[in-house]
Amino acid sequence: MGYKFKDKEEFKEEFKTRIIAKYGRSIEQSHITEKYMVLGTMIRDYAAMNWKASKEEIAKKNEKQMYYFSMEFLVGRLLTNNLMNLGIYDIVKDGLNDLGIDINELEEMESDAGLGNGGLGRLAACFLDSLASLGYAGHGNCIRYEYGLFKQKIVDGKQVEVPDQWLKLGNVWEVRKPKHAVNVKFYGSVEMEMDIYGKAKINHVGAQIIRAVPYDMEVVGHNTNLTNTLRLWSAEPAEDASNSQEFGEYIRDVIAINQNVYPDDSTEAGRYLRLKQQYFFVSAGLTALIKAHLRVYDTLDNFAEKNAIQLNDTHPVLAIPELMRILMDDYLYEWDDAFRIVQEAVAYTNHTVLSEALEKWPVNMVRTLLPRIYMIIEEIDRRYCYDLNYKYYRSDLINSTRIIIDGQVHMANLAIIGSHSVNGVAALHTHILINDVFKNQYAIGPQKFNNKTNGITHRRWLVYSNPQLKALLDKTIGESYIEHPQDLEKLMNYVDDVQVQEEFLQVKLERKKILAAYIKEVTGIEVDVNSIFDVQAKRLHAYKRQLLNVMHIIYLYQKMKEDPNFRIFPRTFIFAAKAAPAYTFAKKVIQLIHAIAERVNNDPDISQYMKVVFIPNYGVSIAEILMNAADVSEQISTAGKEASGTGNMKFMMNGAITLGTLDGANVEIVDRVGYDNALIFGLKVEDVETMKRANSYNVWDYYNHIPHLKKIVDSFIDGTWSDNKDEFKIIYDELMFKNDEYFLLADFDAYQATQARIREHYKDRHHWARMCLVNIAKSGYFSSDRTIEEYARDIWHLNKITVK
Numbered sequence: 026m027g028y029k030f031k032d033k034e035e036f037k038e039e040f041k042t043r044i045i046a047k048y049g050r051s052i053e054q055s056h057i058t059e060k061y062m063v064l065g066t067m068i069r070d071y072a073a074m075n076w077k078a079s080k081e082e083i084a085k086k087n088e089k090q091m092y093y094f095s096m097e098f099l100v101g102r103l104l105t106n107n108l109m110n111l112g113i114y115d116i117v118k119d120g121l122n123d124l125g126i127d128i129n130e131l132e133e134m135e136s137d138a139g140l141g142n143g144g145l146g147r148l149a150a151c152f153l154d155s156l157a158s159l160g161y162a163g164h165g166n167c168i169r170y171e172y173g174l175f176k177q178k179i180v181d182g183k184q185v186e187v188p189d190q191w192l193k194l195g196n197v198w199e200v201r202k203p204k205h206a207v208n209v210k211f212y213g214s215v216e217m218e219m220d221i222y223g224k225a226k227i228n229h230v231g232a233q234i235i236r237a238v239p240y241d242m243e244v245v246g247h248n249t250n251l252t253n254t255l256r257l258w259s260a261e262p263a264e265d266a267s268n269s270q271e272f273g274e275y276i277r278d279v280i281a282i283n284q285n286v287y288p289d290d291s292t293e294a295g296r297y298l299r300l301k302q303q304y305f306f307v308s309a310g311l312t313a314l315i316k317a318h319l320r321v322y323d324t325l326d327n328f329a330e331k332n333a334i335q336l337n338d339t340h341p342v343l344a345i346p347e348l349m350r351i352l353m354d355d356y357l358y359e360w361d362d363a364f365r366i367v368q369e370a371v372a373y374t375n376h377t378v379l380s381e382a383l384e385k386w387p388v389n390m391v392r393t394l395l396p397r398i399y400m401i402i403e404e405i406d407r408r409y410c411y412d413l414n415y416k417y418y419r420s421d422l423i424n425s426t427r428i429i430i431d432g433q434v435h436m437a438n439l440a441i442i443g444s445h446s447v448n449g450v451a452a453l454h455t456h457i458l459i460n461d462v463f464k465n466q467y468a469i470g471p472q473k474f475n476n477k478t479n480g481i482t483h484r485r486w487l488v489y490s491n492p493q494l495k496a497l498l499d500k501t502i503g504e505s506y507i508e509h510p511q512d513l514e515k516l517m518n519y520v521d522d523v524q525v526q527e528e529f530l531q532v533k534l535e536r537k538k539i540l541a542a543y544i545k546e547v548t549g550i551e552v553d554v555n556s557i558f559d560v561q562a563k564r565l566h567a568y569k570r571q572l573l574n575v576m577h578i579i580y581l582y583q584k585m586k587e588d589p590n591f592r593i594f595p596r597t598f599i600f601a602a603k604a605a606p607a608y609t610f611a612k613k614v615i616q617l618i619h620a621i622a623e624r625v626n627n628d629p630d631i632s633q634y635m636k637v638v639f640i641p642n643y644g645v646s647i648a649e650i651l652m653n654a655a656d657v658s659e660q661i662s663t664a665g666k667e668a669s670g671t672g673n674m675k676f677m678m679n680g681a682i683t684l685g686t687l688d689g690a691n692v693e694i695v696d697r698v699g700y701d702n703a704l705i706f707g708l709k710v711e712d713v714e715t716m717k718r719a720n721s722y723n724v725w726d727y728y729n730h731i732p733h734l735k736k737i738v739d740s741f742i743d744g745t746w747s748d749n750k751d752e753f754k755i756i757y758d759e760l761m762f763k764n765d766e767y768f769l770l771a772d773f774d775a776y777q778a779t780q781a782r783i784r785e786h787y788k789d790r791h792h793w794a795r796m797c798l799v800n801i802a803k804s805g806y807f808s809s810d811r812t813i814e815e816y817a818r819d820i821w822h823l824n825k826i827t828v829k
C-alpha cells in the first residue's frame with residue numbers, strides 16, 4: 026500500500042488489482058458502492074505517503090503546529106476535493122472512463138460528512154483546506170458523530186427529521202488509531218493528599234472512565250505535499266472501567282457520546298450529554314497533544330511555543346481548565362507557570378452576540394460531571410477577582426466579567442480570561458463585541474481583542490464546484506487566481522467587455538439549468554431558467570428573517586391577484602433551510618413556505634411570473650450547486666445579529682448580487698463592490714439600538730397604518746394559507762405579540778422597494794452582468810486563504826512548511 030500511481034495506466038492496474046483483492050470480483054461484477062470505496066481508499070493511501078512525510082518534516086524542523094478545536098467540521102464530500110487538490114483528477118477520471126466507469130457516478134456515492142450543522146462548522150472545514158493549501162501545520166479535533174444533525178424530509182409540506190446515516194458505507198477517509206487512545210474521566214470525586222515533598226497530590230476517584238479512540242482523516246492541501254490531520258474522537262468502553270455503574274447503563278452512556286451532534290437539550294440528561302461531549306473531545310485531544318509534544322521535546326515548558334490552540338466558539342472552552350489540570354496534576358506545574366502556558370497557547374473565536382447562544386452551565390452540573398475541572402474553574406475565577414480587585418477596586422467590572430456569576434459558569438468569560446486572543450468574525454461583529462457584548466472585558470484587556478473576517482475556500486466554492494466559471498476566468502485573466510485569489514481583481518479590466526459579459530451570462534445560464542434539473546428531480550417543480558433566481562439558503566432562524574422574504578412573496582402574490590395590470594419580471598424564489606427539531610416557529614415557517622408554494626405554483630394567473638421552491642435537506646453538496654446558480658443572494662438578517670455569514674461570500678464569488686442589510690460581512694462586501702453593485706436596505710445597527718433604547722418601536726403602528734402590511738399579516742390567521750385558521754397562528758403571535766423582535770415590519774417597505782429595483786437592474790442584461798463580474802472580481806478578499814494568513818500572522822505565529 027501507499028503506492029503512488031504515476032499515470033492513467035498505472036492507476037487502472039492498481040484499481041483493478043484492488044477490486045479483486047478486496048471483493049474477489051472483476052470490475053464488471055463489482056457493485057458501484059464497491060467501486061466507490063476502493064477508489065476512496067486508493068486516494069487515501071496515495072495521500073498517506075505525503076502524510077508520513079509531513080509528520081517527519083514537522084518533527085525534524087521542530088515546527089509549531091496549530092490545533093483547531095471545534096464541535097463541528099462540516100466538510101462535505103471529499104473525493105472530488107482531494108483528487109483536485111492532489112492534481113490527479115483528470116488521470117483518475119480518464120482511467121475510470123477507460124474501465125467504463127463514470128467518475129460522476131462514484132462522486133455521487135459519497136455522503137456529506139455529518140459532522141456539523143451550519144456556518145460555524147463549514148468555517149472550520151474551509152480553514153482546514155486553507156491551512157493545508159498554504160503550507161501551515163494546522164489540525165482539527167472533533168467528535169466522530171455516528172449520525173449527522175438529521176436528514177430533512179418534507180412530508181405533507183412539513184419538515185420531518187430522519188437519521189442521517191452518513192457512515193452507512195463507512196468513512197473511506199479515516200484511519201482508526203487505537204494506539205493513540207486515551208481515557209477520559211467523568212463524575213466521581215476528588216481526594217487530595219500530601220506527597221513526601223509536601224505537595225498536594227490529586228486523586229480523582231470513583232470516576233466513570235470512557236475510552237477515547239481517535240480516527241484520523243487526512244487533510245489534503247492544494248498543490249502541496251503538506252498533509253494535515255482531522256482527528257475525530259470516538260467513545261468506547263474502557264478496559265478498566267471499574268466504577269459501580271451497572272454494565273448496560275455504562276454502555277448506553279458510552280454510545281450516547283458519539284450518537285449525535287448537538288443532542289436535544291430540552292431535558293437535563295440532554296444537557297449533561299452536551300457538556301460531556303464537550304469535555305470528552307477536548308480532554309482526549311489535549312491529552313494526545315501533550316503526549317505527542319513529549320515524544321519530540323523532553324519538557325512542556327515550551328508547549329505554547331510549539332502548539333497553538335484555537336477554540337471555535339465556546340463549546341471547546343473546557344480546554345482551558347483541562348490543560349491546567351494536565352499541567353498541574355499530571356506534570357506537577359505550579360499554578361502560575363501552568364496558567365502562563367495556557368494563556369499563551371489558547372485563543373478564542375466568538376461567533377455570536379445572541380444572548381441565548383452565549384453558553385452558561387449551572388455550577389452544579391459542572392461540579393457533578395467534572396469535579397476536578399470545576400475546582401480549577403473556581404480557582405481561576407477566584408484569582409481573577411483577587412487580581413482585579415487589587416488593580417481597579419471596581420466591583421462592577423469584576424461582577425460582569427468574572428466566570429462564576431449567579432450559580433452559572435460563563436464560558437465566554439472563561440475563554441477571555443484563559444486566552445491571549447479573542448477575535449470576532451467580521452469587522453462589524455468585532456466592533457459590537459468591543460463596544461457592547463464584551464465592553465467590560467475589553468476595558469480590562471484591550472490587547473486581546475482582534476478581528477478576523479471569515480472566509481471561504483475559493484477552491485471548493487469556485488474552482489471545483491463551478492467549472493464553467495473557472496473556464497471563463499482562466500481564459501480571461503489566467504489561472505493565477507487559483508493560487509492567489511486576490512488576483513480575481515484582474516477581472517475588473519473586463520467588467521465592461523461585452524463579450525465577457527455575454528460569456529458570463531452563458532455560464533450563469535448553464536448553472537441555472539443544472540440547478541433547475543435538480544429541483545425538478547427532488548421536488549417535481551419546473552422552473553424557468555430565464556427567470557431571476559432569488560435564493561435564501563441558510564439555517565432557519567428568526568433573526569435570519571426568512572419570514573421577511575416570505576412576506577414579500579405574499580405581497581407580490583396578493584398584488585398580482587388584486588391588480589391584473591401589475592405583473593413582475595419572472596422570479597423563482599428558492600429556499601433551502603433546516604430548522605432545529607425543537608424550534609417550533611422555524612418549522613412553521615418551512616410549512617408556510619410550502620403552503621405558499623403549493624398555491625402560487627399552481628395558480629395559472631401567477632405561476633408564469635413567480636414560482637416558490639423549497640429544496641429539502643440543505644447541506645454542503647446542495648450548496649455547491651445552489652449558490653452558483655443564484656442571481657440574487659438574500660442576506661437579510663436584522664442588523665447586528667448575523668456575526669459574519671459565509672453563505673454571502675459563496676454567492677458573491679459566483680456572481681450573485683447581494684440583497685442585504687448592513688450586517689455581518691455584508692458590510693465588507695459593500696465596502697468592496699460599492700453601493701452600485703450590491704442592493705442594501707433597511708435599518709442599521711445604530712437604528713435598531715436607538716429604537717430599542719427609546720422603546721419606540723410598536724409593531725401595531727405599522728400594522729394599523731400600512732394597509733398592505735395588515736393584509737400580509739392577516740393572511741397568517743384568516744385561512745388564506747390553510748383551512749385551519751390556527752395553523753400559522755404561531756407566526757402571527759410571534760410578530761404581533763412579541764412586538765416583532767426582529768423588526769420585519771419596520772424593514773418591509775425598504776425591502777420591497779429594493780426588491781423592485783432588482784427588476785430594473787436585471788432588465789438591462791449587460792448592466793446586470795457587469796454588476797456580477799464586479800462581485801466576482803472583488804471576492805478574492807473573502808477567500809479563507811486571506812483569513813488564515815491573518816490568523817497565522819497575528820495569533821498562531823506559524824511558519825510555512827515545504828514537504829518534499
Ligand SMILES: *Cc1c(COP(=O)(O)O)cnc(C)c1O
Nearest residue numbers: 143144563644645648670671672
Ligand atoms: C456556507 C454554509 C452555511 C452558512 O450560511 P450562512 O448564510 O452564512 O448562514 C450553512 N450551511 C451550509 C451547508 C453552508 O455551506
